[in-house]
Amino acid sequence: MTSPGSCQHQADTFDNSIQRQRLFPFWSGGVAILFLAFGLELLPPFGAEPSTLYPLLMLGAVLSAHWLGLWGGIFSSGVLSAYTLYKILVISDAITLQGALSLNLLGTIAAALLIGVRQDNHFSEPLNQAVGDGSEAMLLGILDIANDPIISVDASQRINQFNKGAEKVFGYQADEVLGQSLDLLLPKRAISIHHKHIQKFGASRSTARMMGDRSEVFGRRKDGTEFPAEASISQLQLGDEKVFTAILRDSSDRKRAETELQQAKEAAEVANQAKSGFLANMSHELRTPLNAILGFSQLMHRDPALTSAQKEHLDIINRSGEHLLELINDILEMSKIEAGRVTLHKTNFDLYNLLETLIQMLDLRAKTKGLQLTCDRAPDTPQFIRADEGKLRQVLINLLGNAIKFTESGHINLRVHAGPIQAQAASEAPQLCLFFEIEDTGPGIDPSEIKQLFAAFTQTETGRKSQQGTGLGLPISHRFVKLMGGDLTVKSVVGQGTTFQFYLQVTLGNEVDHKPQPMAQRVIGLAPDQPAYRILIVEDRMENRKLMVNLLQPLGFEVREAENGKVAIEECDRWRPHLIWMDMRMPVMDGYEATQYIKAHIKGQATVIIALTASALDEERAQILATGCDDFVRKPFLEDTIFEKMTEYLGVRYIFEKPQPLSPQPAMEVTASQLSVMPTEWLAELHQAAMSARSTRIETLIQEIPEEHSILAEGLTDLVSNFNYEKILTLTQP
Structure with missing residues (x-):
């Protein structure tokens, strides 16, 4: 049991219609074209049933010429053939197949039947009269329901069929072009090429082919405008005469859409490149000053004369800087994801x-x-x-x-x-x-x-x-x-x-060696019995050069500076450093060009070059390493990372600060009862400051806490230092 509207239901309905008309003992080649069984199998001696009939493609086109030329006498009903063709066209919706060879062949079949009915001398006079009134009109109707242009020409390229689809696309009425040369519908530059193509095709054994596989096909409208087209063409030999039939599809809209898509793609690529450039610039501009802030706070921690209060202030600076770095990293990471650069x-x-x-x-x-x-x-x-x-x-x-x-x-x-x-x-x-x-x-x-x-x-x-x-x-x-x-x-x-x-x-994965753990103790000098390591700092910003010099020189390294790649090359030739810390973005000559120059010379090949960059883009790492750098460190960096890299590449050994025994300090837990000693107005101000994350205002309020409640002051200070404003909000909730 099949459902109405299904493919199988439509096939069953069509089969029953054929069964009711079995009074015709033979099937014409025109009907045979449309089915998957060979024409001879459809004849009564072979006992084929109509239920075995299915659409035929290429082989049917060849059989149609054979049947029309040799078996016209048994062409029992042109009307039945036309009706059958019409049903197949409508049921299979074949006319909607863009540029498909099967569609072209169906158009060819209809034209061949029409021309065959007109010209085949094998038909008897009664049959000619029967089909002349009904079949010809039906076939013309079939051609006209096709939305795409279907055009037939003879061997001399004179138009003898021009359907409604062709009228709509080309702007001509059929009576304006019938009998005219096909050149009328072609751009002048394409006429000679087309004639050569048809001559070559006519001399071949092919019955159908697509056009435009080597070059585009163009049509010319009545108003002189041109349009790109998809086209397929077939040929039939009808006695002594050869007929060519083409089906075209105006591809202007598709071409326009493709052009717009390509333009949009190019615009998106330009936008992505702009995003990448913006990311690189923003990363450099944000990370570079943070490198100085965090770096100098680490350096100041080395001062033994610092008081505990000063150390606490430095800790706050360092934590705040690291928090800001986390926010910057998140924003840059999301921007990279949106730009498709991850x-x-x-x-x-x-x-x-x-x-x-x-x-x-x-x-x-x-x-x-x-x-x-x-x-x-x-x-x-x-x-x-x-x-x-x-x-x-x-x-x-x-x-x-x-x-x-x-x-x-x-x-x-x-x-x-x-x-x-x-x-x-x-x-x-x-x-x-x-x-x-x-x-x-x-x-x-x-x-x-x-x-x-x-x-x-x-x-x-x-x-x-x-x-x-x-x-x-x-x-x-x-x-x-x-x-x-x-x-x-x-x-x-x-x-x-x-x-x-x-x-x-x-x-x-495979077993891997563990990476060296970060140094647990602070480096305070170089171990004895080592070479005098020469380190070159290449950086255009004075504050970043000063940071590296102040970090390395007190430990015993010999350090020189260069403000751009050009000066770095000169220093490298004169001084032969063991290791170069190379910034990659500098004026005059950047780190990429300088690294390539140094590594291209024998003297420079033994020099270790480690890039220092504020870039957030992962692909820049590969570009830096491909330039010749031995490694890559992002700004802002930890001092331990600098020391570890020099140990990895130069084998540097250090003297470490002796660890100081630390008395355990329990975490200071602030409670609501502790806060109850403060005035209501003070608590309201603290709540508002925490709502806005105004750390400076909170610190001012903390200073108002009486000295006898120093534990409360220390606990609130700890919450602010760790950005735990939520805890303050909870404790001060009205």
């Missing part, structure tokens, strides 16, 4: 070590708030994997950091397990899914806010109350997880907590 950098790394390092780094923050931070790693978790370690670290830091920030009591738990290893070819590394889950006992997220959770620059109600962050951490994490072949989801119950879950597609 790529994966897969390496082999130790997953166990990564997880342990993160927990150690974040544990102090959790304990300060009285929270328990744990990591449960399932036994099936592989130790060594190949993935983008940097992006995985950033995702985990974002999710764990948010959990610590918004959870006031309870625990945060990180759970990791692996899925089954997926079968791979013998030459490929095994793949598997890693599953991560971060669960907290925080305030939870309202269901109405979850849909917007991963949208850039949006925050939940809890996030807005905290007056912290940019609303970019989760969107960046979500994009990174997607980029690594996974997905990030969230489940939350208001008042109970939130669980973020994500998975990644990774491959099993």
Whole structure:
């Protein structure tokens, strides 16, 4: 049982119509053209049933000429043939197939039948009379329902068929062009080419072909305008006469759309390049001054004459600078994502070590708030994997950091397990899914806010109350997880907590050597029995040169400066430094050109060149290394990173400061009862200052706290230093 309107239902209906007209013992070649069975199989001796009939393509065109030329006497009913052709055209909707060869052949069939009825002398007089009145009109109607131009010409290129579609496209009426040369419809420059093509095609054995595969086909309208076209052409031999039929499709709209698409693509590329240029410039302009701020605060910490108050102030400067750097990094990272400039950098790394390092780094923050931070790693978790370690670290830091920030009591738990290893070819590394889950006992997220959770620059109600962050951490994490072949989801119950879950597609990695851990002690000098290391600082900004000189020279390094690449080359020739710290963006001559010049000469090949750059673009790292730099350090940098790189490339050994025993200091917990000693007006002002994250105003208010309540003052100062305005808001809530 078939449903009305289905393809099978339409085929069944058509089959029944044929069965009712079996009074005709033979089928014409014109009908045979439209079916997938050979013409001879349709004759009664072979017992073919109409239910076996299906549309025929190329072979049918050849059979039509054969049947029309030799079997005209058994062409039982031209009317039936025309009706059958009409039904196939309508049912199969073949006339909508753009530029398809099958459409061209159907047009050819109709034209061949029409011409055959007019010219074939094998028809008997009664048959001619029967078909002359009905079949010819029906076939003309079939041609006219086609939206595309169908044009037939004889061997001398005279037009003998011009349908309604052709009239619409070319602007001529049929009686204006019938009997005229096809040259009338061609641009002058294309006439000779077209004639050569038709002559070559006519001499070939091909029955049909597409035109325009080597060069574009153009038509010319009555008003003289030209238009691009898709065209297919076929030929039929009718006795001594050859007939060519073409079907065209005006492709002006498609060409216009393609042009507009290409222009839009080029405009988007220009916009992306502009975005990349903007990112590079903004990264340089923001990171460069931060490099000086954070760098000099590290240098000042080295002064043994600093008082505890001065050290505390430097700590505040340093924390504020690092917080600003985090915000800048988030904004630049989101801009890179939007500009499509984020790529994966897969390496082999130790997953166990990564997880342990993160927990150690974040544990102090959790304990300060009285929270328990744990990591449960399932036994099936592989130790060594190949993935983008940097992006995985950033995702985990974002999710764990948010959990610590918004959870006031309870625990945060990180759970990791692996899925089954997926079968791979013998030459490929095994793949598997890693599953991560971060669960907290925080305030939870309202269901109405979850849909917007991963949208850039949006925050939940809890996030807005905290007056912290940019609303970019989760969107960046979500994009990174997607980029690594996974997905990030969230489940939350208001008042109970939130669980973020994500998975990644990774491959099993090879065992790797652990990277050297950051120096736990401060460097205070160079160990004895070492060469006198010559270090060249190449930097256009005076403050950054001074920072590096003041960092390295007191330790015992020999240091010289150069303000651009040209001066660096001169110093390199005269002084032969062991290592060059090279800024990449400088006037006169940049670091790229200077590095290429130095590394191109034998004297310079032994010199280690490490790039110092404020760029945020990952692809710039590859460009810098390709220039000849041995390594790459981003601004702003930690002093330990500078020392570690010189140990890695020169083998430098250091003398370290002896660690001072530290008495444990419990975290200062501010309570509402402690704040109750302050006036109501003071508490209201503190609440308003915390709402606006005005740290300067809060510090002024803290100075008004009586000396006998110094613990309260120290606790509030600690909250401000850690940007924990949410805690202050909670404590001062009216």
